[in-house]
Amino acid sequence: MSVRRALAGGLVLACLMLVQGAVAAPNEDRLLPIDQHTSDKARTLATTHAGALRELNAGLYHCMPWVEVQKHSIGFFRPKSIDRDDRYLSLRIYIEQDPSPAFARLRVEDRASAMFSRYVGPLLRRMTKDPAVAADPDLDGFTLVLEWMKQAPRTGDRPVHETIAIFIEKATARDYLAGAVPITEMAAKTRVLGFDGETALGAIRLAVWDDNFVKTFKVANYVLDPGVSC
Amino acid sequence: MRSDRLRILLAGGVLLAVAGCATSEEWSTWKAHPAHFASGDHMSFSLRNSEGSTARVTRQDVAMARDESWWGKPITVSQDQILER
Numbered sequence: 424m425s426v427r428r429a430l431a432g433g434l435v436l437a438c439l440m441l442v443q444g445a446v447a448a449p450n451e452d453r454l455l456p457i458d459q460h461t462s463d464k465a466r467t468l469a470t471t472h473a474g475a476l477r478e479l480n481a482g483l484y485h486c487m488p489w490v491e492v493q494k495h496s497i498g499f500f501r502p503k504s505i506d507r508d509d510r511y512l513s514l515r516i517y518i519e520q521d522p523s524p525a526f527a528r529l530r531v532e533d534r535a536s537a538m539f540s541r542y543v544g545p546l547l548r549r550m551t552k553d554p555a556v557a558a559d560p561d562l563d564g565f566t567l568v569l570e571w572m573k574q575a576p577r578t579g580d581r582p583v584h585e586t587i588a589i590f591i592e593k594a595t596a597r598d599y600l601a602g603a604v605p606i607t608e609m610a611a612k613t614r615v616l617g618f619d620g621e622t623a624l625g626a627i628r629l630a631v632w633d634d635n636f637v638k639t640f641k642v643a644n645y646v647l648d649p650g651v652s653c
Numbered sequence: 654m655r656s657d658r659l660r661i662l663l664a665g666g667v668l669l670a671v672a673g674c675a676t677s678e679e680w681s682t683w684k685a686h687p688a689h690f691a692s693g694d695h696m697s698f699s700l701r702n703s704e705g706s707t708a709r710v711t712r713q714d715v716a717m718a719r720d721e722s723w724w725g726k727p728i729t730v731s732q733d734q735i736l737e738r
Contacts, residue, residue, distance in 0.1 A: 447712040461738045488715045493732070500736035513736055519719065568735060572727070584729035588736075618730040644710045 447648060449484035451477070455498030462508050468499040468561050472512075475553035482549055483516070486653035488642055491517040493570075502566060502590050504614070510561060511590065512550055515568035518542070522575035532627055535587045535617055538569045540634040543589060544606060547596055557597060564592045573619070586618040587627070606631055 454476050457469040469476070476497050483492055496515035501508060518538065520526075526534060546567055551557045567589040576582040591613050599609040610631040617624035647653065 447716060455738065459738055465738075485712055488712055491719065496732065498738070500738060503735055503737055515732065566736060568732075570729060576725070581725050582727045584727045586730050616735070618734075620728040621730055621734075623730070623734070642710060642715065644708045645715070646709045646711055648712055 447484075449480045449492075450494075451480070452494050453480045453492040453497050455495045455500070459495070460499060462501075462510075464508055464561055465499045465501070465510050468510055468512075468559065471559065472499075472553070472556050475556050478552065479514070479549055482552070482653070485647060485651045487637065488645060489519050489640075491519060493517060493568075496568070499562070500566060502564075504590070509563035511564040511566040512556060512562060513566035513568070514546065514550065515570065516542075516546075517584070518569060518571040520571065522572065524574075527574035531585065531617060531619065531624065532629060534571075534585060535615065535627055536629040536631050537634075538571060538587065539589065539610060539615070539629050540606070540631045541636040542569055543567055543591075543610075543631075544599075544633075545637040547591070547600060551596070551600060557593065557600075562593060564590060565596050566590050583620045585620075588616045588618070590614040590616075606633055 454473075455469070457466055457473070460466045460469050480492060480497055483490060493515040496513065498513060499510040500513040502511055526537075529537070547565060550565060556562065568586060569589070570584045570586040573583045573585045591609070595604075595609055595612045598604045599606065610629055615627050615629055617627040
């Protein structure tokens with residue numbers, strides 16, 4: 424066989440292997456671009472911790488494939504309710520789950536409590552995986568925006584999402600992450616706003632618990648891409 | 654001679670591509686997760702999974718299934734009701 428033919432054959436095989444072994448990559452547009460942060464403080468934070476934010480995005484993409492990080496939702500945002508330029512490391516996720524009539528029948532506070540219990544601890548740990556983030560004196564806290572479908576929409580209807588926005592001051596988060604306070608105490612010191620679709624429900628009180636769902640839940644038959652560990 | 658070799662090469666490629674069509678059991682697994690894996694496009698799944706092997710779901714499969722199980726534009730709060738950039 425000539426060198427040319429051997430090369431052609433190799434090319435075909437390489438293409439087939441590429442199709443079969445393609446590695447998915449997280450979309451970088453989940454991060455708010457540095458220049459779209461509106462203060463010097465926020466842009467400095469975003470520049471300093473760009474690597475940590477990319478790692479956060481990649482970790483969520485590979486290790487929690489049932490959640491979808493919203494576009495431009497990872498960044499150093501200012502909570503609307505705060506007038507001064509306090510900057511919170513923020514993240515917004517949509518939690519995909521099978522529609523459940525039992526879950527839909529719960530009170531909104533109970534659904535919110537379940538989501539807080541499942542996700543806030545593990546997400547805070549991911550957000551502070553790089554210790555330099557929480558140690559940065561310019562960082563004032565953390566915002567987690569959790570969103571899920573309220574119930575399966577009827578044919579022709581648009582789905583309605585429920586959302587909770589959780590604002591955690593840095594000192595409270597650090598105490599919780601250090602094991603100094605339980606999740607119940609952290610939740611009690613945390614401001615949580617609820618939304619039913621586009622309608623603000625105001626501040627809601629939650630009854631939370633330690634939940635190991637994120638640690639134990641596995642998407643059936645899910646295999647990590649080569650070179651990825653969780 | 655040259656066209657014979659080309660035919661053999663093409664046949665080999667096709668065989669490689671179809672070698673792993675999913676079993677009915679694998680498809681049951683796939684379809685048992687309607688919210689996560691509602692995809693009707695089984696191209697990459699078929700390529701990867703062979704007879705007798707356990708079904709494998711990659712991150713690419715999840716993303717593809719999610720796109721195809723899209724429920725429509727949701728009614729939800731906008732980011733700027735909560736946060737300032």
